[in-house]
Amino acid sequence: MSRLFASLSLFCAFCTVTSVPLFAAEPQFDTVTLAYTTYAQPRVFDAKVEATKAATVSAQTSGRIININHDVNDLVPHGSALLEITNKEQGAELAGAEAELARAEAVNNEAQAQFIRYKELFPKGAISKGAMDEATAEAKTSTQAVSAAKAQLIKAKENLNYTIVSAPFSGRMTQRFVEQGETISYGQALFSGYDNEHLRAVFQIPQQDLVTLQQLDKVNILLANGQMISATDINPFNFADPQTHSHTVRVNFTYHNNTDLQVGQWVKVIAEQTSKPSLFVPLSALHQVGDLNSVYRKSADKIVLNQVRLGFIDKQKQQIEVLSGLMPGDEVILDAAQYLIRSRAAKAKE
Known part of the structure; x- marks a missing residue:
């Protein structure tokens, strides 16, 4: 029945x-x-690929661009020279800083030697108290002058290094804001790019799935070419969008084959839930x-x-x-x- x-x-x-x-x-x-x-019942979400590291490289000195080594869409290794700027002015500053350091060191050597001599003669009464105080002050002043000259030398070297703009990390170039022959100034934007290995999949989930996503140890990311990537760095936002009442989830992952996956593409995030x-x-x-x-x-x-x-x-x-x-x-x-x-x-x- x-x-x-x-x-x-x-x-x-x-x-x-x-x-x-x-x-x-x-x-x-x-x-x-x-x-x-x-x-394990899978929940599938549509996610967009974003870069975890992206930057706009700006000029840290002024000058005229004499060479551009990379363009938009190029893959650039870390530390690679993006462009070169004229360095005559910066080179002259470096030479002046080196000369100033040499002069300060010579004056300091003389002041220190005189201070040592006065220090030995002062207990014997051969040197007055005023002369001893003056030698002490000159020794301290010359030491500080050497430190200041070294700081100026470091600054001059950095300014010279700034004439070669280097990539802050490995990645892909997305924008170029200058042309060869242009005169640029401090702070002017030069290139934009992103790290193409350290990425994240960003998607939205309804409120009822928040607790489940917070308890998961890993999710799988399905690429357009059929490859599956496991990711354990799951970051569900603990606040909801006031308009849609949904929560944003970021899943960070590393992908070394940079020809198959690009920023802005869509992927599938598969979260397995026990039924x-x-x-x-x-x-x-x-x-x-x-x-x-x-x-x-x-x-x-x-x-x-x-x-x-x-x-x-x-x-x-x-x-x-x-x-x-x-x-x-x-x-x-x-x-x-x-x-x-x-x-x-x-x-x-x-």
Whole structure:
């Protein structure tokens, strides 16, 4: 009676036909007994690829551009020279700073030697207190002058180095704001680019998925070329968008093959979630005619065609979820196609 009521409710809810007997049971056909199991149900989100590091390189000195070594869309290694600026003025500043340091060191050597001599003579009364104080002050002043000259030398060297603009990290050039021969000034934008290895997938999730994403240890990122990447750096935002009430999620990952994946492309982020207990049948047990999905179920000494409503497909295990039409303990034919062929052949011989 419970089987009859289940069939009638299935007919009313999903407009299906009830199971009807077809052929006598044949023991040589393998069957599988159904039982509740849990599975990892994937949730798939559309995500956009972004760069975790992007920068606009600006001029740190002034001058005229004499050479541009890279252009838009070039892959640039870290530290590579992007462009060169005239360096005569900076070179002259460096030479002056070196000369000033040499002079300061010479004055300091003389002041320190005089301070040592006065320090030895002062206890003997050969040097007055005023002369000793003056020697002490000159020794300290000359030491500070050397430090200041060294600082100016460092600054001059840096200004000279700034005439060669280098890439702050490896990546791809996206914009060039200057041309060869232009005179640039301090702070003027020169190039823009991004790191093409350290990326992130950004997508939106509804409120009900926030807790699940926060508990996940990893997600899979499916690229357009079919490659799958596992990522463990998952960062769901703890605040929602006031307009859509959705949460942004960032998944950071590293990808070294920079010819297959670019910033701005779309990828699939697959988050596996544990489902409630469900019934599964092998894909080979499924009999499909148009939109009708059925299995051959063993009922006493008969085999009946039992219509089912299907859900999630587990391609790895080659099985499919049954939402309605079957119950735990039911036995279904493992290979529906083989059963149908052999049963029709046996019926034709009768």
